[in-house]
Amino acid sequence: MTTSSRKIRIVTDTTAVVPRDYARAHSVEIVPQVVLFGEESFLEEEEIIYVEFVRRLKASAELPKTAAPPPGEFVKAYQRQLAQAETILSIHPSTELSGTVRSAMTAKEESFPKADIRILDTRLVGGPLASMVMMAVDWAEAGVGADEIMSRLKGMIPRGRTYFLVATLEYLQKGGRIGGASALIGSALQIKPLLELRDGRVEVLERIRTHHRAYERLKQLVVSQCPRSPEGQLSVMHADVPQAAQALAEELCSALGCASIPIYTVSASITTHGGPGILAAGFFVP
Secondary structure, X not given: OOHHHHHEEEEEEHHHOOOHHHHHHOOOEEEOOEEEXXXXXXXXXXXXXXXXXXXXXXXXXXXXXXXXXOHHHHHHHHHHHHOOOOEEEEEEOOOOOOOHHHHHHHXXXXXXXXXXXXXXXXXXXXXXXXXXXXXXXXXXXXXXXXXXXXXXXXXXXXXEEEEEEOOOOHHHHHHOOOHHHHHHOOHHHHOOOEEEEEOOEEXXXXXXXXXXXXXXXXXXXXXXXXXXXXXXXXXXXXXOOHHHHHHHHHHHHHHHOOOOOOEEEOOHHHXXXXXXXXXXXXXXXX
């Protein structure tokens, strides 16, 4: 590890689905999102693991709520990282979907006004956000400076693509994260739309009548748009449908001629709003 890499440390949050083993190995701080079942509040992955969350979600008559990490969680993360580094790159999901960036900014402004903490709204979430975090780590460990890393990350934002299917639109409707997809609510609940994350918002890409056709269209879009190179950073994501995710990854590998594609289970906070059954692919176009 170079001197430069010791000067830069990365902070993210659980919506980035960065593997825990990777985070430990590279000193990445993962700040937990908050999940609320009624009056009970849990820090994601610290106070409630995903399997238990899904069990409770399916059994609950009322949809749980989510909250951004409180500023105090960021204060603790920044304190730990500043003990080892001169600069923190804090990399987080779209402000259209989460208050995480605002919470991080509050922590910085109130507790570390003079520290070099750079907070980035990536407009992304899930696998593409994880890719950005891990690329930032790679660049820092290679000795790239903070200004250049931030410039590279900002250049990736408009190139990010995320396409996904949900088992039902009801979770997106109840959670208020449906964006332009709200036009589908009501009589159109039986439609199986192909959704996308566009400029940080959930939008409808196409209205499709069956899940099978939507699934095939998702594959078609990925194969036609994703670069056939590591620069595409392709990943598959799911919420409690591991077999479907594995099948999608294998089919995309075959079509794109790649050896493997990382598969991520999306966080509890994402599952709350999309519901069990989310199946997604994310990547970066040239």
